[in-house]
Amino acid sequence: xxxxxxKVDAREIIKKAYxxxxxxxxxxxxxxxxxxxxxxxxxxxxxxKIGIEKEVERAYRRGISDxxxxxxxxxxxxxxxxxxxxxxxxxxxxxxxxxxxxPKFFHFPRFLRKNHR
Numbered sequence: 001x002x003x004x005x006x007k008v009d010a011r012e013i014i015k016k017a018y019x020x021x022x023x024x025x026x027x028x029x030x031x032x033x034x035x036x037x038x039x040x041x042x043x044x045x046x047x048x049k050i051g052i053e054k055e056v057e058r059a060y061r062r063g064i065s066d067x068x069x070x071x072x073x074x075x076x077x078x079x080x081x082x083x084x085x086x087x088x089x090x091x092x093x094x095x096x097x098x099x100x101x102x103p104k105f106f107h108f109p110r111f112l113r114k115n116h117r
Contacts, residue, residue, distance in 0.1 A: 021061060
């Protein structure tokens, strides 16, 4: 019994490259190490088999830029705050007095004074 090889769809490969790029851009992963590199190599290998290397690379780069833009938008809208994190209020910080850090009885040692007789 022969096992049929799965036909690789060009659109699916481009879509996977875009999704991987989006995740790399959004979460600021390094794309040259770890699981991202392994996944990227797998996608590039599939793209090489059917000759769509340029389209896959373009989709990956577009995903990175779109992911970075989406992250910035979410941060501006404050969507990226973890649930357990407590945010400190910044409204009352102007009223806090900072104590003078200079000691009250500060004087120079005798050998540093100008006239040290």
